[in-house]
Amino acid sequence: MSKADNMLAILWLLKANKRMTAKQLADALEMHIRTVYRYIDALCASGVPIVADSGHNGGYSLLPQFKESPLFFDLEEQKALLQAAVFAQEAGYPYGDVLRQALTKLKRYTNEEQRTAIDRHLVGFDVISSGPDEGMAPLLRQLEAAVAGNGTMLIEHHKGVGLEPQGRRIDPYGLVHWKGKWYVVAHCHLREEIRSFRVDRIVSAEPTDATFERPADFSARGYLLQFLKPWISADGEKLIAVGVEGKPETLNALCETGPFGDSLVERAKDRAQFMFEENAMLTYVPYYLLGYGAKLTVLGPPELKARMASLALELHEHYNSAL
Incomplete structure (x- = not known):
């Protein structure tokens, strides 16, 4: 030390x-x-x-x-810091190793009575999510450093599964963790406007010698809340409303499924509305819905209903030919 x-x-x-x-x-x-x-x-x-x-x-x-100096944390402050660290680590906080080191120091220099009390509060306190992608930590650290240092970056980014990556020159204004995903909010030099990019879709990132000035009072969180949900996707593409009808217990199960839980914008007793990118709506979304059979009815859009009918027909022909 x-x-x-x-x-x-x-x-x-x-x-x-x-x-x-x-x-x-x-x-x-x-x-x-x-x-x-x-x-x-x-x-x-x-x-x-x-x-x-x-x-x-x-x-x-x-x-x-x-x-009694503020230099030291009392028991409630120590408990709050340790429990907050549980959330940070589960979210994939990019400086997890440093965080664990700090927590070790914090617990090391508490007395036995405090350690016993803290352990009681931690033993029954857990957070479960889809789990952080450990391989993303270096990229998140690189992006965080660029945000802090006002450094322009070159990134390779793809919009979805099966799509070719595109090169972008960005001025990263901030990192935001939203619904289990990390986003970098940045000025995109290609589009000449502010966009947000899902970090797990960034294939590569390289720093440049250029720097930028962040707009005064700009809030990355505010940008996402205003422009990301529910009308515009993380890559600036319009989202399409998907309506589904069914029994409450079936809709509950659907809304607990990862992609649908993240995209839910409106829920009634027997109906739910989601917002999806067009690519997702015509690829993996229909396969999720097929698993519920006739227990769910897709209300729209027509393209999704047609895709569902096409997939159902393919399955019918596939298994009927084997009889």
Whole structure:
């Protein structure tokens, strides 16, 4: 650890314990006792009120007022940080290794009573999602660095399954996690307007020497809320409304299915409306709906109903020929 990390570690240990000797601090931090003395002197010189008591029960301690300093987190704050980290890790936070390192430090420098209480709050607290794509972390880190550094990037991006990637020159304004997916909101030099791109559809990304100025008060989150759902897709393409009718329990099952749950825009007792890109509506969407047979009725659009009928006929002919 760096000198600053070690000095902060000493503060945490002194905060978590009433009094500790130099040897106890050295053993806890796995360092030479003379190094501990140097760090104590540096902390005192910087104004930290460390009290040194000599004698049999002596050691180092902090003044009570300093223990209440905002530098340290109380139990509720520690619990909130650790539980929030569960959400971040499940969402595929790109700096997961650094986050785990920070959490290890946080738990290391709490006292036994606090650790026991935190463990009780964490043992029954879980988040389940489709799971992050571990391979996407390097790309997310690269995009996050470009957002922070105002760096223009060259990306190869495809709009959907089976479509050829397209090269884009973008000024990334922000990263947003929405419904299990990461999006980069950027100024697209090809379209000369702001667009959003699904990160899992970016095949490659390269930095350039160019920089940009982000528009004042621009919000990537606000852009997505205003322009992405439900009328415009992540790639600026119009979405098509898909209406489905059926019994409530059947619709419940459909709405819990990944693609339909993410695309739901309106739900009544026996009807639901979704928004899909045209490519998706005519490829994988019909196959999902076929699994429900006659329990569901597609209300529109006509192209989807025709595709459903065509697939059903293909299945009928396939199995009828085998009889």
